[in-house]
Amino acid sequence: MLKTTIKLSRSNPVVKKLIAAICPDYKGRKIIASPQNFVNLYNTNWAGGSKNYYYAINLQSGSVCQVPAGTWYNPSDVEGNVNIPAGCAIIRRSYFCGHDMGLTIYYNGNNDILCIK
Secondary structure (H helix, E strand, O other): OOOOOEEOOOOOHHHHHHHHHHOOOOOOOOEEEEEOOEEEEOOOOOEOOEEEEEEEEEOOOOOEEEEOOOEOOEHHHOOEEEEOOOOEEEEEEEEEOOEEEEEEEEEOOOOOHHHOO
């Protein structure tokens, strides 16, 4: 797993496309990218005002799906490590104590996210 994070500007054309596809209502500027081969899905249910939303996107076709939240009595239904295939990304939108904490774009380290069409 790579340990690098990259702060991205909202004006980046790739970031604009990802925001438009995944969460067009996002108005913030906290956006980071993290190249890694897998992502750990956690906190998919509201707990103490905190929650993570996860979206998977095919970077070539632009098709998007939201990762469903696990059931409140068994969050492990969807939580855990998920491999990120080449050509895809997983985007996490985090809330902490009810405040939007921004977007994290996880993508396979073999891709160059800044070259996405």
